[in-house]
Amino acid sequence: MKILKNLTVGFLVSFIGSIPMGFLNIIGFQIYNMSGLRLTISYLLGVIAIEFWVIYFTLLFANQLIKNKKLIKLIEGFSVIFMFILAYVFYSGSKSENINSGIFSDYTKYPFMLGIILSSTNFIQIPFWTSWNLYLLNGKYIEISKTRKYFYVLGTICGTFIGMLTLILSLSYITNQTGFLAKYLMKVIIPTVFIILGIYQGIKFYKKY
Template sequence: MKVIKNIFVGFLVSFIGSIPLGYLNIIGFEIYSKFGIKDLIFYLLGVISVEVFVIYFTLIFAEKLVNNKKLMKAVDYFAIIFLLILGYSFYAHSNQSAANHDDLEKYITYSPYLIGLVLNCVNFLQLPFWTGWNLYLMNGNYIAIENKLKYYYVAGTLIGTFVGMLALVLILNTLSQNTTFFSKYVMSVIIPLFFIVLAFIQMYKVYKKYYKR
């Protein structure tokens, strides 16, 4: 029973966490729309290859990570810069002609798996996300981590991330094929604004966490 519960809880948390329109999903959509399902699957495998270590170590060291105030503060500040850079990069890329610049196609010649691996390595936002969730689930006795039970939880989270990102990419692709608005405005306007809004939300969180008395 504990095995099934660990897998289900891990899947549910990870599936929901992977649905928001983050940069990993956007790049996954770009890979799928240009190179197909095979490259997308390898890209997603690269993403979860990093996530397995992040989830496992934040699960084991969740309390120690939270108590390291300097590390968490650095992550919070870096998240603001990271989101602003992402917003600008999507905006700048949308104004470039495909004939002159196709960065994604250039990098995909190496390996979509490597792209997923590298991009998720710099996804520092997952550190507070998984640390917070793992603490909550452990404190609420929603999961058991003794002996081998933690591995079932980690397996559930990886399946949830893979399925969640795959589902969102396929939905985005369907929308892009049926909506001219999507192809005209999403990459150049909506997605950059999305990252800017996230950056301002992160700024407010930093202000509330470290400066508001």
Template sequence: MQNLKNIAVGFLVSFIGSIPLGYLNVVGFQVYEKTGLFPTALYLLGVIIIEFFVIYFTLIFANKLAANKRLTKYIEGFSIVFMFVLAYVFYSSANAKSDFSTSFNYAPFLLGIVLSCLNFIQIPFWTGWNLYLLNGNYIEVSKSRKYFYVFGTITGTFCGMLVLILSLHYFASNVDFLSKYLMQIIIPLVFVGLGILQTIKFYRKYYR
């Protein structure tokens, strides 16, 4: 029963956490639009392989990572810069009529691995969630039970990202406004907005 609870809690947290629009989802949407479902599944598999190790090690070292304020500050600062860089990359790619997902000579699986490795913000994200779930006794991670929790999380990420990708495809295919402006204007503005929001939070957290 505890193993099933670990899977369910991990799945729920990860599914909800993967729904908000991020660059991994946007690139996954581009992969789906360009190549279809199977390459998209390979891309997502690459993403969750890296996430597996991130979640596992943040689960094991959650207390030490949470206590390392300097590392957290650097990661959060990098994520702010990364948001603005992504806004520029997606804007320039859309206006140049090129596809970010095919700008690299990687197979979808390797593309997922590379981009997931650059997603440093997942370290404080999972450190915080793992501490919360452990301290609240929502999960139990002794012996092999930790693997059931991690399995639930990566399954939730895969399903959550796939749902968002398919939803983006549906709306982009059926709403003329989204079809015309999604990649060219809306996505870059989303990343600019996220960058500004994270900058405000960063300032309040470290300089007020």
């Protein structure tokens, strides 16, 4: 029963957390449009390969990490800057004459490695999972003695994989049905989303520190 609870809680937290339009989802959407489902799945496996270790270690050291204010501040500050960098990357990449080449076309031959590299730069997942793991542990929503912690981590990476794939396929379907989105998604909408996220995170960072 505790194993099933760990799997379910981990899956739900990760599934919901992976649905918002983060940069890993957007790049996965770009890969899907350029190279299809098989390479997209390979990319997502690279993403969750890193996430597995992030979740595992933040689960083990949640108390120590949450007390390291300087590290958390550095990570959150970098994440604000990173949003604006991504906005510029997507905007400048969308102006390419060969739009079908995409922003990361040179690297999609190795989607698994691309997923590993990009997931490794997603530093905001450290405070995200540290906070969630601490909350779930303190609330006794999960139990991590012996091998039970592995079932929780398994549930989280399954939730991330399915959540990201669901969003990627949904975005693809919507853009194929709507000419406006297909034309302006990468050129205007995505860069604007990242700018808004950067401003929002910047305001949160300012108020917090």
